[in-house]
Amino acid sequence: MSKLLESVDARTKLVGENRLELLLFKLSGRQMYALNVFKIQEVVQIPPLTAMPHRHSVVRGVTHLRDQTISVIDLSAAIGLRPLADITNGNMIVTEYNRSIQGFLVGSVDRIVNLNWEVILPPPTGSGRAHFLTAITHIDNHIVEVLDVERVLADIIPYDTRVSQDVLDADLAAKAKAKKMKLLMADDSITAHGQVRDTLKHLGVDVISVQDGLQALQLLHRWLDEGIDVHAHIFMLITDAEMPEMDGYRLTHEIRKDPRLKDLFVVLHTSLSGSFNQAMVDKVGCDGFLSKFQPDTLADLVQSRLRTLLN
Template sequence: MSGLLDSVNQRTQLVGQNRLELLTFRLNRRQRYGINVFKVKEVLQCPKLTAMPNLHPFVKGVAYIRGQTISVIDISLAIGGRPVEDISKCFIIISEFNRSVQGFLVSAVERIVNINWEAILPPPQGAGRSNYLTAVTEIDNELVEILDVEKILDQISPADTRLSTELLDEINLITPAVKTVLIADDSMVARKQVQRAIESIGCDCICAKDGKEALHTLQAMAAKGCIYQQLALVISDIEMPEMDGYTLTAAIRGDQALKDLHIILHTSLSGVFNQAMIERVGANAFIPKFNPDELGQAVKNAMIPIIDTPA
């Protein structure tokens, strides 16, 4: 396992090319899963876990790794499967999501696969609202499921979407002509978190489940009239099936009818992001998930210049 991620720091060239690398793994069942390598800090044989009082049922225990206390989550149990019985044969994937580090308990870790985001597809329509998927893909003629980790983490420790009273008072002093925001995110939980925060400051929201749907929505709006009279800004995740946030941003900047839209990239890639790429594709701001005041402040900054809407 030690050599599996040795070259992870060399993989930043994939960013902005609508590509990613998936680390594939398996749980108790034969089903294969994938996680973005950018979110993985380390993979190791599961160490001895310490039980602590009042842990969430999904948390198998706590591990002390390199001087850091890390909660280890039984992913199989979290998504409705059988709990892991024998951790001695398991691995943990240590990852960083939404400004926190946690370990995911898995039965087997396989390999890293380079893949195009266009080959990452939304979950099948029949999957239902209660599923734990953000996307699926096919590798070696086998279905690979990409889990909605944000949904799992929100079940364990729900995010607070309330803005501070001070920031709300500041935002209430702003009266922009346009108060509609487009939110693009493949995680239903993340979309709802952003939507609640944005609606609390008096804005309306249009939601898209990936970059491709967001771009089509924007183009349809622009076909009806000036986009700047309909939309204040775009808040987009970076990791999304079919079209990622970097590619969406570049497409917006390349469209004459959309090119001046204010774009905030809002992502769970809190530990790793490419500032040079953000500037190259032309995003206005980057915010790691999820801090409602930081998001609200970024929206406030976007609203101030559009008090006088472009003609």
């Protein structure tokens, strides 16, 4: 498995082409789950764990790996299934989300698959574990559930959406609220929507939410068809990089090639590698990049855009 994860450069070429690679694995049963390979640093056999007092119930302990100490999370328990009973033969997936490293305990690791985002579909509404899913897909006639790791981590470490007083511009927030300023957000994570919405309410900004890039593009086109001035209706689009059916890079590309939308202010907001995403920002023509989740940085960027429009 380590050989499959060696070449980061090769994997990053898929992003921006509306493609991705998924690591397939099982937990305590037969159901197959997946995580985006780009967020995975390595897969190793479960190392010795050290228990911590008063730890969260799904955190099995900590381990030392490559000169750093990381928390190790029982992924099965974290999404509401029974904890992994026998971890001696399991695996640990080491991931980086939102600038932090964590390990996830899983059962057997299957393989890596290369897919087009168009075959990655939103989870069906009303499904029992949809709260912990960003998407589903079908591989070899089996349903594969793509897990929302941001949601898992938010349960363990509640996120803070407060904006620092020295960052918040109260006068600007009052102007934005009076003008009923709105932005469009495309993200497949319910958690990410909540984070942004709760932060931007301090800035007097309303958020229109959609679950993926295709929904965002369709909504923009519908507004145009209805005669709505998109640039007056929303002052910014915040898009995740990875989403079912159409990723954020492809969405930005489609916006830039449409003469009616090409000047829309677009910001990429993602938990993926910041250095890589800056290169993609330049390639597809985004106006900015934000790493998840930093309320003050988000507020700074949104307020900067508001000052340009309102002052």
